[in-house]
Amino acid sequence: MRMLKSMTGYGRVSAVTEKMEITVEIKCVNNRYLDCSVRLPRIYSYLEEKIKKCVQNSFSRGKIDVSLTIVETAGQSGEITIDKQLLEGYLSALTQIRDTYHLKDDVTVSGIAKLPDVLTRKQSEVDEDAVWEEIRPVVEQGIKACLQMRIREGEALEKDLSSNLDLLCQMAEQIAALSPISVEKYKARLEEKIREVLSDRQMDESRIITEVALFADRVAVDEEITRLYSHVSQFRNSMHASVPSGRKLDFLTQEMNREINTTGSKCSEVEITRIVVEAKSVLEKIREQVQNVE
Numbered sequence: 001m002r003m004l005k006s007m008t009g010y011g012r013v014s015a016v017t018e019k020m021e022i023t024v025e026i027k028c029v030n031n032r033y034l035d036c037s038v039r040l041p042r043i044y045s046y047l048e049e050k051i052k053k054c055v056q057n058s059f060s061r062g063k064i065d066v067s068l069t070i071v072e073t074a075g076q077s078g079e080i081t082i083d084k085q086l087l088e089g090y091l092s093a094l095t096q097i098r099d100t101y102h103l104k105d106d107v108t109v110s111g112i113a114k115l116p117d118v119l120t121r122k123q124s125e126v127d128e129d130a131v132w133e134e135i136r137p138v139v140e141q142g143i144k145a146c147l148q149m150r151i152r153e154g155e156a157l158e159k160d161l162s163s164n165l166d167l168l169c170q171m172a173e174q175i176a177a178l179s180p181i182s183v184e185k186y187k188a189r190l191e192e193k194i195r196e197v198l199s200d201r202q203m204d205e206s207r208i209i210t211e212v213a214l215f216a217d218r219v220a221v222d223e224e225i226t227r228l229y230s231h232v233s234q235f236r237n238s239m240h241a242s243v244p245s246g247r248k249l250d251f252l253t254q255e256m257n258r259e260i261n262t263t264g265s266k267c268s269e270v271e272i273t274r275i276v277v278e279a280k281s282v283l284e285k286i287r288e289q290v291q292n293v294e
Helices: 042-058 084-101 109-111 128-198 205-219 224-238 245-264 268-288
Strands: 008-014 020-028 035-041 062-070 081-082 118-124
Touching: 020 128, 035 042, 035 245, 042 062, 042 128, 062 128, 128 224, 128 268, 224 245, 245 268
Parallel strands: 035 062
Antiparallel strands: 008 020, 020 062, 081 118
C-alpha cells in the first residue's frame, strides 16, 4: 500500500571516492508542478541534465533544488593557465583608477588571483561517463534521503487529514439528524401563525401540509450529505493510491466545500448554520494540508 508523501523534504549525503570528495544536498518544497534546479561546479556542468533525469524519475511534483559540491583529491587538478591579455586589461584599468583618483597602489599577486577568469584550470581530457558513474550513487543516496523525509512528513499529513475527515463526517451526521427537526419546527411555527390570523376559524390542514412539504423540499440536504460522504470516501482511497494524488485530493476538497456551502444556503436553522461554519473551518485546514501533498 502506497504511503502519502509530502512535498517537503531534505537530504544531504557526502562520500569520498578515489578521485574526489562529493557532497549532494537536496531541498524540496511544495509546487504545483515539478521544477528542478541544479547548482554544481562549472566544469561539471555536463552533469546537470543527468542529475535532473534522476530527480524526474523519483519525484512527480515539487520545487526541488539540488546542490552538488565536488572537491578533487590530490593529483587530479589540471594545468593552471594565465589569461595574459585579460590580466593586462585589468592592470591597465586599475592603473587608470589609481592615477585618476590619486589612490594608493595596493595591487598584489593574491588580489590579481581573485580577479574573474584571470587564472583558469585547463581541464585534462575527461571521461564524462566515468565521472558520472562516480557521482551518480551519491546523487541517488541524496534523493533517497530526501524521499524518506517526504514519507515521514506524509505520514503526519495523513494522520491530520484522516482526523479532520472524521470530524467532517461527524458534522455531516449532525446536520442530517437536525434537518428533519427544522422541518417540524417550521410546521409548528406555521400552524401557530395561522391560528393567530384565523382566530376562531378552522385551519386548512391540506394547505399546511402542502406548505410544509414545499419547505421540506427546499431545505432537504440528503443529496448534499450523500455526495459529501462519497467525496470523503474517494479522498480516503486516494490517499493510498498507487500514484501521486495531490491534485485529485485538492479537487475533492473543493467539491466537499461546494456541498457544505450548498447545505448552508439551504438551511436557516441556527444550529445547522453553526455546524456548517465549523465544517468550513475544518475544510480549510484540509485544503491547506493538501497543498503540500505530492
